[in-house]
Amino acid sequence: MKIWAVANQKGGVGKTTTAITVASLLAKKGEKTLLVDMDPHGSLSTWLGFDPDELTDSIYNFFQAVSNNTPIDPGPVVRDTPVANLSLMPASTALATLDRQLAIRKGTGLVMVKALREVRERFDFVLIDCPPVLGILMINALAACQKLLLPVQTEFLAQKGLERMVKTLNMVQRSGQQPLPRIIIPTMYDRRTRASNEAWKALREEYPEDVWDSAIPVDTRFRDASKAGLPLSVLYPKARGVIAYEKLLNDLLAQEEPP
Amino acid sequence: MKIWAVANQKGGVGKTTTAITVASLLAKKGEKTLLVDMDPHGSLSTWLGFDPDELTDSIYNFFQAVSNNTPIDPGPVVRDTPVANLSLMPASTALATLDRQLAIRKGTGLVMVKALREVRERFDFVLIDCPPVLGILMINALAACQKLLLPVQTEFLAQKGLERMVKTLNMVQRSGQQPLPRIIIPTMYDRRTRASNEAWKALREEYPEDVWDSAIPVDTRFRDASKAGLPLSVLYPKARGVIAYEKLLNDLLAQEEPP
């Protein structure tokens, strides 16, 4: 089972869009795929028709189990979605309280490692959607994943945000271990805007090892998709945003060694 | 002196863009205008050419003064910008540590009220750019302002974020006082996308009292502006994004009672 996390401390850069689109394309290839929503705002869960304010079972269950010393049971948390081969562990707004409650207990950084171990026979791929802040939830996602996808808007202000994210990663990096493989994904690229071209060029110059060699273009149909409660790859399979994510996924799969 | 804060817990919705554009249009009308960057990520400061990682004087000075019980001195913090009549109190990344340090001391919610009182003879308008999380900095901004500008992207997922923001405001609302006047500003409106139209309609239906009767259209030239280190109103005064913000400002000024 491959576990990829999608993260960036800057808000609104396309994390949720990247997670749902890549996961839906894996599901379309016949891979059993699990999406995990670790953002208390629950955009991913909302996109797929779940209400983070109302849910009784969510990934919050796992954190409660660890602090109550009871077994982790993914059963009631894993939900079907409208897409074949695609399941979801939704978020609930209760997750927002975690940073205040659990910070001091041992082992709270490994809750998701344990929860995902329970489902490793059922899924081929896991995509984790992260919140835009560094806290218990992001730490759990970084600990559980084997690869990190970093969407970055192709604009000047977002570059500063990426610098800070990379510094954070180096800080959180488990000392002594291999650095987490990561790929920087330029998003919302608009070839008509000079600033977008310059930002993409600057990313390639500053992070030559980590930046993907293409970019996800601006495609306002992503908004239609979240309104319709479906991934864009299902709503408009030939949309230019989907074609770009297909190329990204093919490049990501080519990077993976054979399982 | 009028103090307006621009806030929304959802990231990437146009808070910084709204703050800098409205402020620059006020400056253009000849009003002495102060921008305050209360986001530890410092997008506003970066946009105007300052580096939040390097600055020695920032609004962080005020929080230090309050915890050390020394007088608040705005002198070294207020900086000139490339725009006439427009000054800035920049952010520094040190602000990110405030929530962990100060939460328990009395009076930390009123630091900005005190700091802005010191400059009330020098400025006609103050625009505060807020971070995308609820914490000490947002609490300070809400305590200091007389009106709240809430940018919301015209898309389905952002509406859920607004619901939560409004709930938070009602929670933080100082009990017994008049509710803080607020205006919801639909941003990044794209009339070609059905989802954008439906989202705008839904905002008008759900918040008939608070929603502005127009919207800020998508205008990718905002990216050129942040790259150039200037407000868009200075770089392309006739850009459609600027025209829309001019209408917003006229409507906001019409709402203000005579000072």
Ligand SMILES: Nc1ncnc2c1ncn2[C@@H]1O[C@H](COP(=O)(O)OP(=O)(O)OP(=O)(O)O)[C@@H](O)[C@H]1O
């Ligand atoms: N390639 C794209 N072209 C146009 N719009 C896009 C694109 N990718 C994402 N969007 C839109 O941008 C907005 C933000 O995207 P998304 O919610 O995926 O970002 P995020 O990083 O997950 O945000 P948050 O930090 O709030 O979790 C959404 O309205 C989405 O529809």
Ligand SMILES: Nc1ncnc2c1ncn2[C@@H]1O[C@H](COP(=O)(O)OP(=O)(O)OP(=O)(O)O)[C@@H](O)[C@H]1O
């Ligand atoms: N009307 C608009 N049309 C097109 N792009 C816009 C518009 N307003 C803002 N943007 C772009 O959207 C991105 C996010 O805007 P901005 O930084 O103002 O949002 P924010 O809410 O302040 O984000 P954060 O939560 O990170 O502080 C920027 O790239 C900006 O240039």
Ligand SMILES: [Mg+2]
């Ligand atoms: Mg998201």
Ligand SMILES: [Mg+2]
């Ligand atoms: Mg901002």
